[in-house]
Amino acid sequence: MKILITNDDGIQSPALPVLRDVLREFGTVEVVAPEREASASSHAITVHQPLRFFQSTLTDGTKGWAVTGTPADCVVLGMVKLGRPDVVVSGINPGANLGDDVTYSGTVGGAFEAALYGINAIALSVTDASTPEYGEAALVAARIFRSMGDLEHPFFLNVNVPPRSNGEIRITKMGRRLWSSNVHERIDPRNKPYYWISGIPREVGDEESDVVAVKRGYISITPIKLDLTDYSRMERLRALFSQPKDL
Amino acid sequence: MKILITNDDGIQSPALPVLRDVLREFGTVEVVAPEREASASSHAITVHQPLRFFQSTLTDGTKGWAVTGTPADCVVLGMVKLGRPDVVVSGINPGANLGDDVTYSGTVGGAFEAALYGINAIALSVTDASTPEYGEAALVAARIFRSMGDLEHPFFLNVNVPPRSNGEIRITKMGRRLWSSNVHERIDPRNKPYYWISGIPREVGDEESDVVAVKRGYISITPIKLDLTDYSRMERLRALFSQPKDL
Numbered sequence: 001m002k003i004l005i006t007n008d009d010g011i012q013s014p015a016l017p018v019l020r021d022v023l024r025e026f027g028t029v030e031v032v033a034p035e036r037e038a039s040a041s042s043h044a045i046t047v048h049q050p051l052r053f054f055q056s057t058l059t060d061g062t063k064g065w066a067v068t069g070t071p072a073d074c075v076v077l078g079m080v081k082l083g084r085p086d087v088v089v090s091g092i093n094p095g096a097n098l099g100d101d102v103t104y105s106g107t108v109g110g111a112f113e114a115a116l117y118g119i120n121a122i123a124l125s126v127t128d129a130s131t132p133e134y135g136e137a138a139l140v141a142a143r144i145f146r147s148m149g150d151l152e153h154p155f156f157l158n159v160n161v162p163p164r165s166n167g168e169i170r171i172t173k174m175g176r177r178l179w180s181s182n183v184h185e186r187i188d189p190r191n192k193p194y195y196w197i198s199g200i201p202r203e204v205g206d207e208e209s210d211v212v213a214v215k216r217g218y219i220s221i222t223p224i225k226l227d228l229t230d231y232s233r234m235e236r237l238r239a240l241f242s243q244p245k246d247l
Numbered sequence: 248m249k250i251l252i253t254n255d256d257g258i259q260s261p262a263l264p265v266l267r268d269v270l271r272e273f274g275t276v277e278v279v280a281p282e283r284e285a286s287a288s289s290h291a292i293t294v295h296q297p298l299r300f301f302q303s304t305l306t307d308g309t310k311g312w313a314v315t316g317t318p319a320d321c322v323v324l325g326m327v328k329l330g331r332p333d334v335v336v337s338g339i340n341p342g343a344n345l346g347d348d349v350t351y352s353g354t355v356g357g358a359f360e361a362a363l364y365g366i367n368a369i370a371l372s373v374t375d376a377s378t379p380e381y382g383e384a385a386l387v388a389a390r391i392f393r394s395m396g397d398l399e400h401p402f403f404l405n406v407n408v409p410p411r412s413n414g415e416i417r418i419t420k421m422g423r424r425l426w427s428s429n430v431h432e433r434i435d436p437r438n439k440p441y442y443w444i445s446g447i448p449r450e451v452g453d454e455e456s457d458v459v460a461v462k463r464g465y466i467s468i469t470p471i472k473l474d475l476t477d478y479s480r481m482e483r484l485r486a487l488f489s490q491p492k493d494l
Contacts, residue, residue, distance in 0.1 A: 042289040043350045050433070050441040076444055080430040100363050102475055103290045104319075116347050116425070147487050152480065169488040173476040178363070183327040186297070194297040197323055221488065223480035228349055229420040230472035233399065237470060240394050241416040 001027030001148075004085035004114075006074040007093065008038045008106025010066075015092035015134040017060035019124070022138035023089065026145045030085075031064030032078035034071065041070040043109035053077045071110030079117070087148075088114035089141060091124030094132040096160055098210045099177030099203065102224065108158060115156040115226060122156075123224075127214050128163040137161040140219055143169075158222040162214040170218040175205025248274030248395075251332035251361075253321040254340065255285045255353025257313075262339035262381040264307035266371070269385035270336065273392045277332075278311030279325035281318065288317040290356035300324045318357030326364070334395075335361035336388060338371030341379040343407055345457045346424035346450065349471065355405060362403040362473060369403075370471075374461050375410040384408040387466055390416075405469040409461040417465040422452025 003023050007013055011033040020029045035056070046069040056066035065081070067074045071090055079085070090110035097105045111121035124141055126132045140161050144151075179199040188194055203211040213220040250270050254260055258280040267276045282303070293316040303313035312328070314321045322335055337357035344352040358368035371388055373379045387408050391398075426446040435441055450458040460467040 037295065042291040042356065044289040044291045045351055045444060047444055048284065050443050052439075052441055073444065077430060077442060080442075100473065103359055103363070103473070104292055109289065112350055116350070143488070150487055152483060155480070156477070157484075171481050171484040171488065173478065173481070174474050183324060192299075194299055195324060195327075196297050197292060197294055197320065221484060223477040223484060224475050225477035225480075226347065226350070227421050228471045228475065230403070230470040231420065233402070233470035233472075234418050234420070236399060237404075237418040237468060240397055241390070241418065241468065 001087065002083065002085040003027050003029045004075070004078050004082070004088045005029060005031045006071050006078065006088065006090050006110040007033050008041060008071045008110065009093065010034045010037045011056045011064055012059060014059045015094070015132070016064065017058050017062065018134040019089065019092055019138045019141065022142050023145065025142065030078065030082050031058065032067060032074040032082070033064060034074060035066040035068050038070050038106050041106035041109060042104050043072055043112050044070045045072045045076065046070060051077060053081055071106045072113035075110055075113040085119060087120040087122065089122045089124055092134050092137045093125035095125060095129035096127035096214065097123060097125045097158060098160055098214065098220070099175040099205065100179070101177050102158060102174060111156060115154065118154050120154045123158045125159065126161050131163070133163060136165065156224045158224050160210060160214050160220045162217055162219070164217065165219050166217040168218050170213040170220055172210040172213045172220045172222045173208050174222055175203060175209030175211035177201040177203050177211060248334065249330065249332040250274050250276045251322070251325050251329070251335045252276060252278045253318050253325065253335065253337050253357045254280050255288060255318045255357065256340065257281045257284045258303045258311055259306060261306045262341065262379070263311065264305050264309065265381040266336065266339055266385045266388065269389050270392065272389065277325065277329050278305065279314060279321040279329070280311060281321060282313040282315050285317050285353050288353035288356060289351050290319055290359050291317045292319045292323065293317060298324060300328055318353045319360035322357055322360040332366060334367040334369065336369045336371055339381050339384045340372035342372060342376035343374040343461065344370060344372045344405060345407055345461065345467070346422040346452065347426070348424050349405060349421060358403060362401065365401050367401045370405045372406065373408050378410065380410060383412065403471045405471050407457060407461050407467045409464055411464065412466050413464040415465050417460040417467055419457040419460045419467045419469045420455050421469055422450060422456030422458035424448040424450050424458060
């Protein structure tokens with residue numbers, strides 16, 4: 001099996017060697033990660049400037065590949081330069097990617113890019129960014145790889161591992177993680193205003209949701225789909241806009 | 248009604264005054280757009296650097312607001328600086344945002360950000376980038392605004408207008424727009440390789456899809472939802488991972 005690891009924290013993330021060491025059991029593993037941190041880069045892809053792809057050193061002294069772009073760029077260049085992988089694992093992200101985070105997340109964006117090409121994709125995060133337990137998250141990835149033959153391909157899984165998890169997996173749906181648009185206005189040394197976007201998410205979800213699962217100590221796995229159509233709205237919209245030139 | 252217009256082409260896009268002039272009929276309209284082009288920025292939000300928000304001039308000489316960030320950044324700062332809008336319109340993008348484009352698109356990303364806050368959102372594109380008919384697309388937006396009272400709120404609509412459309416609207420689902428990962432390898436003046444990502448999309452979809460609708464000359468409106476959970480996969484995954492510590 002050909003496995004490609006990417007992330008949005010960059011090639012210097014200490015999670016990369018941990019994940020690679022565990023996944024080596026399942027096949028050949030290549031690491032292609034952004035040269036620099038690319039968090040909140042979402043599914044962005046770089047089309048307005050050229051990219052570099054070069055060998056770089058991971059934190060354990062071994063070699064991987066760095067790209068001067070986003071996680072999605074890493075997947076595209078990784079496919080072209082190293083061949084099409086069977087599975088892309090994006091992570092391990094130090095910090096949750098739950099609910100609405102999925103649409104912002106560079107970690108999920110890397111997995112999304114693979115999924116669009118029909119490649120199996122796993123986005124992997126530990127919810128505790130302060131003392132991230134990468135080893136445990138890597139073992140969760142190994143559990144998924146062991147079930148590879150029983151999974152419906154291609155799959156796209158968003159995985160979140162809480163600290164001191166109870167070891168049990170809950171298959172979840174996306175909850176909501178509402179970011180209040182917290183914008184800090186500051187004044188620069190030349191007396192002009194500038195703004196930092198930040199925020200503390202307010203989590204909303206029922207027992208089936210990812211946000212609640214990790215709160216209860218479960219490992220959360222959410223199957224993601226590429227079709228964002230809201231089918232429940234189509235009939236009413238059709239009734240509204242069925243008249244030609246209803247100006 | 249308070250309307251906020253953003254885009255991913257930047258404050259200098261000639262589409263902005265066209266759209267604003269048409270939407271003025273429905274309320275107060277503010278334009279908050281990236282200072283520079285931000286295409287393929289997806290739903291990226293800028294958290295690692297500060298942003299500027301300043302008055303700028305549109306191509307018709309009138310004033311709007313520029314942000315040194317992405318369309319999602321524009322929506323966040325627009326909300327904070329100008330108050331929460333009732334509707335965000337992102338566009339008019341010169342070029343289709345169909346099928347898989349939705350997940351890459353900065354245009355859709357701006358609308359997505361609004362939708363996450365529960366604000367009505369419209370992403371608006373003309374499929375022909377070479378001779379974009381912004382006037383016609385703006386009139387399609389006006390048709391949606393005229394139906395405002397009959398729409399279920401909050402709504403999130405992805406609208407694509409083909410050239411010389413037949414004036415009829417089709418309510419569609421997302422098709423596929425498969426980008427082959429076309430990567431151009433080139434050599435710089437110092438003899439080092441660099442890469443450009445590009446690609447020609449291969450469109451796949453049935454008669455209900457957005458990609459086919461615009462090919463047939465219809466205006467395509469796809470209702471988008473925020474929940475990306477693939478519910479059809481949950482049962483099988485539960486059966487697979489139901490054992491605690493199935494190592």
